[in-house]
Amino acid sequence: MTVARAYAATSATSGLHATTIERREPGPNDVEIAIEFCGLCHSDVHTIRGEWAGTTYPLVPGHEIVGTVRRIGAGVRTFAVGDVVGVGCLVDSCRECDSCLEGFEQYCENGNTGTYGVPDRRNGGGITQGGYASSIVVDENYVLRIPEGMDRAAAAPLLCAGITTYSPLRYLDVQDGDTVGVIGLGGLGHMAVKIAKALGATVTVFTTSPTKAEAAIALGADEVVVSTDPDQMASAKYSLNAIIDTVAAVHDLNQYLRTLGRDGALIQLGLPPGPMPAINPGALIRKRLAYGGSLIGGIAETQEMLDFCAEHGVVSDIELVTAGQLDEAYDRMVAGDVKYRFVLDTATL
Incomplete structure (x- = not known):
């Protein structure tokens, strides 16, 4: 296990606070990512503040992750150390149902694995923890390549919005x-x-x-x-x-x-x-x-979207926030006071 810095909520009313979490050591097909930016999604607010049923605390939110590959497993062939990559709303799925086999992992008939807040089916149990953190380890099949030249912070919300x-x-x-x-x-x-x-x-x-x-x-x-x-x-x-x-x-x-x-x-x-x-x-x-x-998109379609956006110069309009501004940013999101997405600079963790 490795230790990552993170911001987590411990209850529906606690707000987000500095903590540390454990990430697994990269397995044969894993990519370890040093996170640089993570977008703030309205679903983060709903989940952390207990507005949707089933939140398990403590919880680190965040599913619009952009960073750099730090380590790879022995079997990884798609990515190399130093690559700029992203992780969206999914980190796993059953890989066997018709939806998964057809590239629609978001509609996995046996239940996909979200980037945070759900049971982790393949890694000894526990709850998945998201991208308001300094690092994350993800199977290479659920990692996206950020196109060269795309603004990394402004690319983060593309992985959900x-x-x-x-x-x-x-x-x-x-x-x-x-x-x-x-x-x-x-x-x-x-x-x-x-x-x-x-x-x-x-x-x-x-x-x-x-x-x-x-x-x-x-x-x-x-x-x-x-x-x-x-x-x-x-x-x-x-x-x-x-x-x-x-x-x-x-x-x-x-x-x-x-x-x-x-x-x-x-x-x-x-x-x-x-x-x-x-x-x-x-x-x-x-x-x-x-x-x-419609619900997000599959992994292949998400890569297609990133490449399309790079070709057409499309990124999100963002406002960077520090870790200490997360609770304020959540309040502003609820009030509609953002044009148009907040992105966490994880260097401030």
Whole structure:
């Protein structure tokens, strides 16, 4: 075992505090990574503050990890010491079910292993501990290569927010000339705008806040619709091929379905805390619409996303924070006071 510096919570109300954790010695297929940056995801806040059931404390969060390979196991062939790499939301899966064999490890039918907060199926038990730490050891099959020249800190959120928005856009086969709507302009929303634009789409941002119009345009949006304005929503009717919904609050989808043309689709990414208003089946039937959901992406697709973003100059808009600012950053995330993702500089641990 090796010892890593880390920041962990010991209860739902403890906040995050300095500690040390043990990491396993690299096995034959393992990569040991010296972590340099780790993005802060809203799911970190929900988990650490006990807002989702099942949190086991003490817990180190973080699943948007970028760093440098420090050691490799004897059987590792994909990576070498000194490589710049990333780790996203997954560190393992069953590797045997249809989903895993087809490259959809995020939908593992036997339960994938998240980067933090879940039982570690292959390493003597215990709970996986995440990237608010100085190092991590991960099987090479779940490690990503960060493209040369990509800003390491700004690349970190791509490993969650980036792939979460890229995957449904690729699933919907969005391409040059398509029209895409993005509901919400937070951490996920700003990545959806950037990636949809890079795919060649014309992008409309839906927001409840007129003050976000300028920011949306600056990110590349072609149009902004204030969803609380009936006239603006009416003007958007039948205008879109696809909608990516990034909002995690309870909201009515029926007005957005009216903006889709025939054979359009709305993909839900945000996970509201309670039941959503019912969708009118007639809205789907009359235009052959589809309503679905999407969860991050598989390992191969995540690498594809990183390479695509490097090719098109896409990274996340970030604000670096120190370890001592983590609790404040969590409060600001809850308040929506970030443009658009916080990233922890692990040198401050």
